[in-house]
Amino acid sequence: MENLNETSQKILECACEVFAEKGFQAASISDICELAGTNRASINYYFRSKDNLYEQAYVYSWGLTHAAFRTKGDDSASLSPAERLKFYISSLIRSIFSSGPEGLFMRMMFHEVIQPNIHSKDCIGEIIKKERKFLDDIIVDLTGETDLVRLHFMSMSVMSQCLFFNLTRNLRKHKLEIKAPPFDRVDFRPEEHLDAVIDHVCTFCLNGLNVREKTGE
């Protein structure tokens, strides 16, 4: 990573914020520069183009997220499969609910999944491949499942419950989260119930996977 001066560093950080909120297309140069307090031309001066700035922001935010959430993953050999599943679910959900810079990547990637860009094949493939392998290995250890299609289904069931909170982020933000009766009286803010949410997803998944032994309390 090259050294960046103060201005270009500010632009990069603000670009991450705006890209994370709006996605590549909807995020405008003006939005980013307004947040960074710079002239619109400065983006083309420091970063060749909007496309290139996006790639830089993608790599930069991935670095922040990986450093913050997956450093403990290396010593996972000492954990039981159920504990590793909880670690995976907890990492993913916490990164989604993180409001700091370590949560930027999740939000950027989400837009990328919805509307893949030209650069998606380069940047999205490798990163998710590793994440996916991480989860697959856990489920194999948990269930001993050998049928690849059923393993695929199981991975989807686990991952979908985590990513759902990314899906409903803006519904929560705009106070549009759906509260049908009898839930219209529940003031549910996942940010304040993170531990309970994580516990529920873990239990639901372990039961769903038909894992009998419940370790990790």
Next chain:
Amino acid sequence: MENLNETSQKILECACEVFAEKGFQAASISDICELAGTNRASINYYFRSKDNLYEQAYVYSWGLTHAAFRTKGDDSASLSPAERLKFYISSLIRSIFSSGPEGLFMRMMFHEVIQPNIHSKDCIGEIIKKERKFLDDIIVDLTGETDLVRLHFMSMSVMSQCLFFNLTRNLRKHKLEIKAPPFDRVDFRPEEHLDAVIDHVCTFCLNGLNVREKTGE
């Protein structure tokens, strides 16, 4: 619903297609008119504005989806709770994978969830409220759960697994679906395994909800 002549009907149908694929903002008048084979001004002639066209398309596609997938829901009184859950999951997943006009609404709403618009409060709230109530009632009957927060969690777990296939739609379309080892050898196309997918989600959810009282906990 007023009578529409041939041109305006064509515009409405094409608008649904384009809005479903790109969302409101990214879909341009030119895109829609090119597909419909009309002049750009015709949209403002028949529909007052792009905003109004979007609302019309939203209502129109909802009508198509509801007619196609939820007509059987009225006689659900004769079904067991588990059968009703399967009916709900099946309806939702099939509407997501439907390539015909009855699948348009799901795709339009998905963009709405990601980036709520000004109109979201009017159109999105009522419809999802009813859908949500539909699922909540089933889960209450299934589990007898009385804690509202835990019920909320359960609803999310079920719904998230269904909506996940909407999330990954464009990854499949762009052949970007993630295939980490050992899955890189699995040629998985959900469209051709719909029944298996639905069965898995139902089983996973019933186990996750602890419906069959297997555990001694």
Next chain:
DNA sequence: TTGCATATTAAACGGTCGTTTAATATATAT
């Protein structure tokens, strides 16, 4: 035929987009 409502469209409007250009400001080295 003429008269008139309806349907269609080319052209232009003002606005924003990403980008480029050229002028200016700032800092450092000689």
Next chain:
DNA sequence: ATATATATTAAACGACCGTTTAATATGCAA
């Protein structure tokens, strides 16, 4: 001091956006 490399910015560019206008085409009653 001057010279030079770097940093910053106002202005303009061409392209596309949603919308409006005005002219034209079409169908039908009188």
